[in-house]
Amino acid sequence: MIAEFGLAALWLAAALAGLQLLGGFAGLRAGGEGLAALVRPAAVVQALLCALAFGALLLLFVRTDLSVALVAKNSHSAKPFIFKLAGAWGNHEGSMLLWVAVMALAGGLIAAVERRLPERTMLATLGAQAFVGLGFYAFLLASSNPFERLAQPPAEGMGLNPLLQDIGLALHPPTLYMGYVGLSVAFSFAVGALLTRQVTPDFAKVMRPWVLGAWIFLTLGITAGSYWAYYELGWGGWWFWDPVENASLMPWLAATALLHSASVLASRDALRTWTLLLGVVAFSMSMVGTFLVRSGILTSVHTFASDPTRGLVILALLALVIGGAFALFAFRAAALRQGGLFAPVSREGALILNNLFLATAVGAVLVGTLYPLLLDALTGTTISVGAPFFDLTFGALMAPLLLVLPFGPLLAWKRADIVGAAQRLMGAAALAIFATILISALGGVTISLAPIGLLLGFWVAFGAVAELVDRSKLGRIPLGESARRLIGLPRTAWSTAIAHFGIGITVLGIVAVSAWETELVTTLNPGESAELSGYIIAFDSFEQVPGPNYLSDEGHFTVTAPDGGTRQMMADRRTYVASGMPTTEAAIETYGFSQLYLQLGEPLDNTHVVRIWHKPYITLIWLGAILMAFAGVLSLTDRKLRVGAPRRAAKTTPQAAQ
Amino acid sequence: MNAALKPKHQRLVLVAIALVALVSAALLAAWALRNQASYFYVPSDIAANPPVPGQEIRLGGMVEAGSLKTRADGVTIDFVVGDGEARVPVVFSGIVPDLFVEGSGVVAEGAMRPDGTFAARELLAKHDENYMPRELEDMTEAQRRAAVAETQ
Numbered sequence: 120m121i122a123e124f125g126l127a128a129l130w131l132a133a134a135l136a137g138l139q140l141l142g143g144f145a146g147l148r149a150g151g152e153g154l155a156a157l158v159r160p161a162a163v164v165q166a167l168l169c170a171l172a173f174g175a176l177l178l179l180f181v182r183t184d185l186s187v188a189l190v191a192k193n194s195h196s197a198k199p200f201i202f203k204l205a206g207a208w209g210n211h212e213g214s215m216l217l218w219v220a221v222m223a224l225a226g227g228l229i230a231a232v233e234r235r236l237p238e239r240t241m242l243a244t245l246g247a248q249a250f251v252g253l254g255f256y257a258f259l260l261a262s263s264n265p266f267e268r269l270a271q272p273p274a275e276g277m278g279l280n281p282l283l284q285d286i287g288l289a290l291h292p293p294t295l296y297m298g299y300v301g302l303s304v305a306f307s308f309a310v311g312a313l314l315t316r317q318v319t320p321d322f323a324k325v326m327r328p329w330v331l332g333a334w335i336f337l338t339l340g341i342t343a344g345s346y347w348a349y350y351e352l353g354w355g356g357w358w359f360w361d362p363v364e365n366a367s368l369m370p371w372l373a374a375t376a377l378l379h380s381a382s383v384l385a386s387r388d389a390l391r392t393w394t395l396l397l398g399v400v401a402f403s404m405s406m407v408g409t410f411l412v413r414s415g416i417l418t419s420v421h422t423f424a425s426d427p428t429r430g431l432v433i434l435a436l437l438a439l440v441i442g443g444a445f446a447l448f449a450f451r452a453a454a455l456r457q458g459g460l461f462a463p464v465s466r467e468g469a470l471i472l473n474n475l476f477l478a479t480a481v482g483a484v485l486v487g488t489l490y491p492l493l494l495d496a497l498t499g500t501t502i503s504v505g506a507p508f509f510d511l512t513f514g515a516l517m518a519p520l521l522l523v524l525p526f527g528p529l530l531a532w533k534r535a536d537i538v539g540a541a542q543r544l545m546g547a548a549a550l551a552i553f554a555t556i557l558i559s560a561l562g563g564v565t566i567s568l569a570p571i572g573l574l575l576g577f578w579v580a581f582g583a584v585a586e587l588v589d590r591s592k593l594g595r596i597p598l599g600e601s602a603r604r605l606i607g608l609p610r611t612a613w614s615t616a617i618a619h620f621g622i623g624i625t626v627l628g629i630v631a632v633s634a635w636e637t638e639l640v641t642t643l644n645p646g647e648s649a650e651l652s653g654y655i656i657a658f659d660s661f662e663q664v665p666g667p668n669y670l671s672d673e674g675h676f677t678v679t680a681p682d683g684g685t686r687q688m689m690a691d692r693r694t695y696v697a698s699g700m701p702t703t704e705a706a707i708e709t710y711g712f713s714q715l716y717l718q719l720g721e722p723l724d725n726t727h728v729v730r731i732w733h734k735p736y737i738t739l740i741w742l743g744a745i746l747m748a749f750a751g752v753l754s755l756t757d758r759k760l761r762v763g764a765p766r767r768a769a770k771t772t773p774q775a776a777q
Numbered sequence: 778m779n780a781a782l783k784p785k786h787q788r789l790v791l792v793a794i795a796l797v798a799l800v801s802a803a804l805l806a807a808w809a810l811r812n813q814a815s816y817f818y819v820p821s822d823i824a825a826n827p828p829v830p831g832q833e834i835r836l837g838g839m840v841e842a843g844s845l846k847t848r849a850d851g852v853t854i855d856f857v858v859g860d861g862e863a864r865v866p867v868v869f870s871g872i873v874p875d876l877f878v879e880g881s882g883v884v885a886e887g888a889m890r891p892d893g894t895f896a897a898r899e900l901l902a903k904h905d906e907n908y909m910p911r912e913l914e915d916m917t918e919a920q921r922r923a924a925v926a927e928t929q
Contacts, residue, residue: 354899471791472794475794475795475798476798479798479799479802482799482802482806483802483805483806486806486810487810491814501816501817502815502816502817503814503815503816503817503835504810504813504814505813505814505815505886507809507813507833508806508809508814511805511809512802512805512806515805516802640852640870640871640872641851641852642851642852692875700875700876701875701876702875703875718872719872720872720873721872723851726851728851728852728871728872730871
């Protein structure tokens with residue numbers, strides 16, 4: 120019954136999406152008010168129905184109802200509870216249902232709470248949201264029905280891919296999806312505004328928190344995915360430039376650009392068409408990502424059993440949605456009046472530079488990701504475009520961006536004094552140079568680019584702090600007065616500084632681990648020990664232990680740190696009962712910001728190959744990203760962005776550089 | 778400064794900057810694609826058209842049965858990758874992937890040495906039927922059968 124109920128809820132939700140689309144566009148014409156009144160309720164009820172359908176799937180997985188094909192294929196009664204739950208989205212159909220559910224929830228949320236825009240724009244926005252939603256309902260119901268029954272239920276399920284039996288699966292896909300799909304809201308707002316031609320600063324103020332919300336989830340989702348890959352796949356790397364990772368990076372870069380351009384539109388009424396374009400592009404990148412991941416043209420842990428027809432359906436959907444939006448953009452963009460003016464050297468100019476580099480980076484990553492696929496399709500030559508390409512192009516684009524980044528927040532709107540900003544950044548520059556020289560001297564220059572990377576990282580981090588110091592007049596007025604000013608700064612000033620500081624921290628982590636990582640591959644027998652970067656790793660014992668649904672070969676180690684403290688570590692190799700598939704579980708121990716990473720190989724004649732990495736300051740990479748997400752949350756709570764806050768006067772006076 | 782505020786000038790400056798950035802990015806990307814992309818080879822490709830030693834490539838094929846040897850240091854392994862027509866000796870140091878066994882498919886990343894050995898930096902093994910490296914799916918059925926027959 121539960122499966123049928125879920126399916127019925129899904130069909131009803133799809134029908135409501137149809138009504139929402141119809142009502143939204145009827146409402147744009149005279150005489151359509153009757154239908155228009157149904158749009159918001161339709162969106163809200165649709166969200167509830169999708170939540171119910173997803174709840175039904177969760178329940179089926181928790182109960183391990185093997186008469187449902189999806190459960191039989193992906194679950195096992197002996198699986199721990201959390202993985203039964205997470206197994207619901209650890210497969211193609213379930214993850215598409217999650218996608219649709221998140222999308223409906225986002226649409227329902229706008230319909231329920233967003234009342235600050237002209238109703239016509241809201242109708243068009245919700246209509247656009249329903250249009251995209253309908254495409255995904257069609258895809259889900261026609262080719263990926265998660266509730267399909269089996270005529271002959273098997274005695275036991277096939278189990279979940281062991282790589283996915285990890286707490287990461289419980290966190291990474293839902294957060295990432297909220298980010299991906301949350302960007303559909305940006306897309307719908309952009310389409311709605313294009314349809315009604317109402318692109319105003321108020322529009323940007325309304326759109327920005329939604330984009331910010333999606334961006335926060337995307338940031339966290341990518342961070343969780345990166346850490347998951349780092350500890351679960353056992354390669355010890357945190358980013359592989361895998362097409363699937365690129366698929367998440369591209370929307371993130373576009374959304375980051377969109378956040379910055381939306382703030383220009385909100386404050387200065389400039390960059391109207393560009394902001395709309397970015398709204399369309401950001402979600403298009405999410406869709407391209409889905410296409411790449413779900414179509415089966417790539418192979419990775421994310422590609423569940425591939426089915427070429429699905430790829431074609433998503434490609435058609437992609438063409439329809441993106442193509443339609445770009446066509447609309449082409450027709451309507453020219454009709455938008457040119458917005459506020461500004462000199463090249465100004466806050467606007469700096470933000471345009473930011474957008475330019477981020478958008479170009481999206482392009483570079485897109486080219487690197489699609490080129491091998493196109494080349495294979497056109498000429499049959501198989502190549503792989505990996506880290507060397509991306510490190511070079513992405514690095515070359517990010518370096519100048521990081522170089523100018525600290526200037527942005529210090530420049531005034533409209534026209535700014537670059538010399539004054541440079542003077543205020545002197546302290547940060549001096550500190551960054553000093554720190555770089557110090558660390559390069561201590562750590563040794565192992566790769567020639569390391570000092571440049573360090574300099575950029577410190578420069579961005581100190582530059583972010585410099586902005587706060589400058590705005591609080593620290594050192595120029597009494598300390599208590601400065602503290603009061605610091606606390607009194609708008610939340611957006613804090614969030615800008617913290618997000619930029621986070622970028623600096625991430626860059627420092629990347630540079631440190633690339634330049635000073637050490638690795639040792641050796642054979643060890645129980646009782647022997649090895650040394651790496653001052654750590655002494657003693658192999659104590661090896662034993663076989665049964666887990667809940669696997670057999671585990673555990674290696675126990677005692678690690679003596681350079682400071683003399685000892686800790687226990689356990690690395691194991693598991694063989695899963697259901698599939699017979701082995702996985703390697705690395706042992707990771709965190710020392711300050713650095714980590715020791717230990718991996719156990721297959722036993723050969725009673726000796727064990729052990730791979731040990733020392734990864735200095737690697738956690739900074741993820742901590743910086745978490746800081747960025749935190750800054751996003753802080754910015755969401757800012758008074759002037761809060762839902763229901765009084766609107767600012769339409770004509771704002773340009774902010775002077777404080 | 779005032780002149781730069783005219784809409785036309787403003788747009789001109791922006792477009793100029795954007796063009797310079799885009800063109801340089803495109804040139805860089807094109808150069809990087811030409812030089813940094815690594816090509817995929819099966820052993821018969823290497824026999825027919827050997828890649829330059831040191832050039833980053835990917836080698837795919839079947840690990841021949843009986844070819845897997847561990848050296849005295851315990852961490853370096855030698856094995857032979859074949860596709861039924863040609864064979865390439867491979868050397869690798871480190872922990873092999875979980876499903877790396879003789880007779881199974883493998884994709885190795887690395888470069889040829891001047892002596893004709895392939896020095897692998899990274900090994901990607903077939904994880905299970907669903908996660909086979911894409912390039913191995915492209916091996917013709919005949920090649921695959923031959924490889925399997927030979928390795929049995």
